[in-house]
Amino acid sequence: MESQWLFNFLLMLQFAILIGVIVWALRLSKRLNQMKQRHEESELNQRKQVQVLASGSIGMGRRLVAIEKKLNLAVEKQSEILSKEGGVSYNRAMELLEMGATVDDLVSKCGLIRAEAELISLLKQESRRNSDYH
Template identity: 35%
Template sequence: MLEIALIVLALVCVALAGACFRLAGKQREYARQALLQAERDAGRDQRIKELSKRLDAYLTGSIRMGEELHELRRIVAPLPDKLTQMEQRDPSSLSFTQAARLVGLGASVDDLTQSCGLSRAEAELVSKLHQSKR
């Protein structure tokens, strides 16, 4: 009877040893999977950081462009009023009105300075203002 108990005990020990080896193998597999997951997580985190930096650069560029656009609008906004004032400054001269018509017909800045007696800056202003309306 003692021999049977020892045999049963030996079989239980062998079964427990087999279970321990199987569990140790699973534990090694889980550790390997955890290491692989940590590597994937590190790669993902690095890509997120890179994308964040690129997004910051794009946002900074957009903000600068918006500020410059705002500044340009501020500079250009009074130009039509200035042109109107220039046209009204000398009622006997219709050179600005004539220049505007010539720009509408495709005249160049040089044509405006020669035919209307405008300075180059005035001719460029009239040309730019009336070309934008076309």
């Protein structure tokens, strides 16, 4: 009878341990599912952030390309202007003014437009006034 009692006790103990293991396994499974869900949400959030960053980078790249094109056009135009002005000698115009040339002389001999010739003449006159005062 004592062995029967011991057998029943061990059987009940095994049953209680089995129930404990099942409860523990269910809780563990629930925690794993929660962690998996959080991980999936985090991964989705990271993918969205990467997409936003990629879109921003693409947009910024397009803007940079557009700005680079504008800059290149500006440099080309500046080069054209400088090459056109290459025949214009402002120093020569100043020398001619020193020798008493008129605005019309500057236009014909230096290839200046009338406004440029008048401006140079005015600057030369102002320069003479300032040097007379000092």
